[in-house]
Amino acid sequence: SAVISQKPSRDICQRGTSLTIQCQVDSQVTMMFWYRQQPGQSLTLIATANQGSEATYESGFVIDKFPISRPNLTFSTLTVSNMSPEDSSIYLCSASGFYTGELFFGEGSRLTVL
Amino acid sequence: EDQVTQSPEALRLQEGESSSLNCSYTVSGLRGLFWYRQDPGKGPEFLFTLYSAGEEKEKERLKATLTKKESFLHITAPKPEDSATYLCAVQTPYGGSQGNLIFGKGTKLSVKP
Numbered sequence: 680s681a682v683i684s685q686k687p688s689r690d691i692c693q694r695g696t697s698l699t700i701q702c703q704v705d706s707q708v709t710m711m712f713w714y715r716q717q718p719g720q721s722l723t724l725i726a727t728a729n730q731g732s733e734a735t736y737e738s739g740f741v742i743d744k745f746p747i748s749r750p751n752l753t754f755s756t757l758t759v760s761n762m763s764p765e766d767s768s769i770y771l772c773s774a775s776g777f778y779t780g781e782l783f784f785g786e787g788s789r790l791t792v793l
Numbered sequence: 794e795d796q797v798t799q800s801p802e803a804l805r806l807q808e809g810e811s812s813s814l815n816c817s818y819t820v821s822g823l824r825g826l827f828w829y830r831q832d833p834g835k836g837p838e839f840l841f842t843l844y845s846a847g848e849e850k851e852k853e854r855l856k857a858t859l860t861k862k863e864s865f866l867h868i869t870a871p872k873p874e875d876s877a878t879y880l881c882a883v884q885t886p887y888g889g890s891q892g893n894l895i896f897g898k899g900t901k902l903s904v905k906p
Contacts, residue, residue, distance in 0.1 A: 683836070719898070720898065721797075721895075721896040721897060721898050721899075722837070722880070722882075722894075722896040723896075724893050724894070737893070771836050771837075773836075781827075781839050781842060782827070782839065782894060783839055784829075784836035784837045784838075784839075785836050786834075786835055786836045787834075787835070787836045789834075
């Protein structure tokens, strides 16, 4: 299984600012993804982070709001732009390996927007 | 619309009291069904993947089973350390990406000593 590290683990942000979350995987993986977990809700896929190209966004999520980078096989960033209180959530990085279909998750980044 | 429903939302057990969690799904096709455990403040921890009806997998006190419309996570003689939220997710062949798992809201399990 892959070990996935995220930072920051939590942050309190002001409305209108942006925050970048970093995700580092300890081994090369095929796919990396970003999920959101809002209080009392299911995990929802934001986008697939593609190495060296633009991320693939799910319905309801756009690049201007959630720009994503993946410069190599083990690292990705998610930026939450122009934050509002509705963006308060846990953001989770996940990855799947070369040989298995299982999806592994990082510890999550808990954002609170005031 | 593809949907995953978990029940109950919360379950309180005494230590040693066996029970089952349910995950029912309505999807256009099933590539796989996943079970995760999530502790407070942590990311989901992978437990099992089931691919076809009739399949069963076990890990310590947990056993997952799959039918054509639902999956059960059986917990035998639970201990307080089994307390967590258990998440079920399904993956369909028609998803836009491998990662597009459809998650249920989870069952919060509390095991009292």
